[in-house]
Structure formats: structure tokens, C-alpha cells
């Protein structure tokens with residue numbers, strides 16, 4: 001009886017970072033990055049319609065950073081970040097409905113509509129915020145890592161902050177203590193080249209931020225943040241270092257935000273061409289799309305189906321966020337540190 005030769009397995013594309021990545025992984029990164037992008041675009045629209053108030057900082061352009069690092073995380077690992085936080089929440093598995101409803105200030109939001117864009121948390125997903133004070137989350141990240149060290153487990157904490165935050169004093173106090181105590185903390189500098197309207201070229205003599213760790217004896221490296229595979233490869237190294245009890249590690253991830261600092265940004269500090277060039281030549285989602293197509297791991301139709309699926313998830317989150325009621329007045333007196341509830345005037 002003639003035996004059939006098993007179909008040759010498609011070879012996984014070789015990453016620029018040198019790691020072999022499976023088709024399934026690539027599709028997952030494509031999906032995860034696209035979810036963040038479409039979600040943020042929708043948040044931008046809702047903001048324009050007046051459905052989201054206050055501050056709102058979009059993550060569009062930086063998706064590969066958090067998706068690449070989340071690919072290296074395991075259950076129990078923690079994350080904490082700044083106000084540019086929606087992507088981090090989605091990447092660690094928080095519910096898009098709860099995030100969007102928090103943006104619109106509704107009862108179904110992660111903080112029952114009382115926190116908004118910069119103040120969401122998830123105990124279940126070990127997401128510790130969302131911090132509006134620049135660099136405030138960095139010592140908190142070291143503290144979270146301390147708790148794991150104290151408990152004797154092998155969890156790590158991803159502590160994200162920006163290039164602007166990297167010039168703050170408390171970052172270096174946290175570095176010092178993290179090194180002395182060998183804390184399993186990955187300090188992730190998301191260097192998107194601007195702090196509000198100030199370019200890194202104007203704010204610091206040396207814009208190689210990771211090298212500052214040397215003063216504290218902390219190892220680190222610079223990573224191409226527009227290449228999700230490079231981020232993942234560097235993340236694996238950092239995670240292995242921390243899990244092995246070797247103390248903290250610094251990843252300076254070079255990235256770029258396409259949108260303004262927040263929704264009210266006059267964008268006079270850079271040219272349209274600069275942004276356009278980045279979008280056209282370096283976009284992280286497009287890079288993965290090209291690897292999938294040229295390696296014949298997915299067809300245009302497969303990718304279209306994923307796009308459609310993501311659009312549906314995002315549209316559903318916007319519907320949920322619009323339909324969820326505003327928080328009841330009594331909610332003003334919950335989740336606060338005071339027991340003294342004002343009584344109605346008699």
C-alpha cells in the first residue's frame with residue numbers, strides 16, 4: 001500500500017531578532033497589536049464626540065513594546081505603568097468593555113467610572129495602574145518586586161515609564177534599592193523620543209537611558225521597539241535574569257507615538273513628515289503583516305478576517321461603554337479612606 005508523505009510543515013519565519021517564531025505566535029502578536037490600535041482609534045473617536053472627558057493619552061505606534069513583553073510573562077507576574085496605559089491593560093488580558101466603559105466614566109468600567117483613563121487596576125491580571133504623576137509608578141514597581149522577593153516566588157514585575165520620566169530622581173532611588181536587594185524588577189523605558197512637546201535631544205545630554213543603570217550595577221540594553229520579535233527576545237533575556245534571582249534589568253525600548261501627547265496637543269514640536277516616515281517605514285503591525293504574507297503563513301483574506309474580528313470586539317466595547325449607566329450618586333462615598341459619610345441635611 002502506498003504511504004503518503006506527510007505534508008511538509010511550513011517553516012517558521014526567522015525573526016530579525018534571531019528567534020524562531022511560530023506562525024501561531026506571529027498571528028497572536030498581529031491580533032494583540034491590532035486590538036490595541038483599533039481600540040485606541042475608537043477611544044480617540046469617542047473623545048472627539050465628547051463621550052470621554054478629561055485626559056486621554058493614546059498608545060498608537062507603541063503597540064510592539066507591550067505585546068512583545070507580555071509574550072514573555074507568566075501568571076503571577078505584575079505590571080505597572082504611567083497614564084499611557086490602555087495598551088498595557090489590553091495586552092495583559094483585561095476586558096476591553098471594562099476599559100472603554102471606564103474611559104466614558106460609566107458604572108461598567110474597571111473603577112466603576114470613577115477613575116477614568118489614568119486610574120484603572122486589575123487584581124486578577126496583576127495590573128497596578130495607571131499613574132498620572134510622572135515616574136510615580138517606578139518606586140511602586142520596585143515595591144511590587146520586593147513583595148515577590150519577600151514571598152520567595154519567581155514572579156517578576158514589569159515597570160514601564162517614559163523617556164521624560166527617566167530624568168526623575170525617584171527612578172534612581174528605585175534603581176539603587178532594586179539592585180541592593182536584587183529585586184526581580186524589569187525597568188522598561190518606553191523611549192518614544194518625546195516628553196509632551198520636549199524632544200529627548202533637548203532634555204538630556206546623553207539620550208542612552210539604559211546606560212545610566214551602570215552607575216547602580218544594573219545590566220540592561222537598548223531594543224528596537226518597532227520590532228515585536230526583537231522586544232520579545234530582549235524580554236525573554238530580562239525575564240530569565242530576574243527569575244534567576246540576579247536582580248533588576250533595564251530595557252530601553254526605542255519606540256514612537258504617532259498621536260499627540262494627549263488629545264489636546266498642538267503638535268508643533270515635530271513635523272508631519274517625521275511622523276509619516278515612521279508610520280510608512282517602521283510600523284510594527286505592518287512589519288508582522290509582511291512577515292505573515294511573504295512567508296505565506298497567512299493570506300490577505302485570513303488577515304482581513306482577523307481585522308473584522310478585532311473591529312467587532314472594539315465596536316462592542318464602544319457600545320457597552322455608551323450603554324452602561326453613569327455611576328449612582330452613592331458611589332461617591334465608596335472606595336475612599338474615610339468612614340465619615342456626610343448625612344443629608346435634615
Ligand SMILES: Cc1ncc(C[n+]2csc(CCOP(=O)(O)OP(=O)(O)O)c2C)c(N)n1
Nearest residue numbers: 084132133134162163164165192194195196
Ligand atoms: C511629576 C510630574 N511632572 C510633570 C507632569 C506633567 N507631565 C505629564 S506627562 C509628561 C511627560 C512625560 O513624558 P514621558 O515620560 O516621556 O512619557 P510619554 O508621555 O512620552 O509616554 C509631563 C511632563 C506630571 N504629570 N507629573
Ligand SMILES: [Mg+2]
Nearest residue numbers: 162163194195
Ligand atoms: Mg516619552
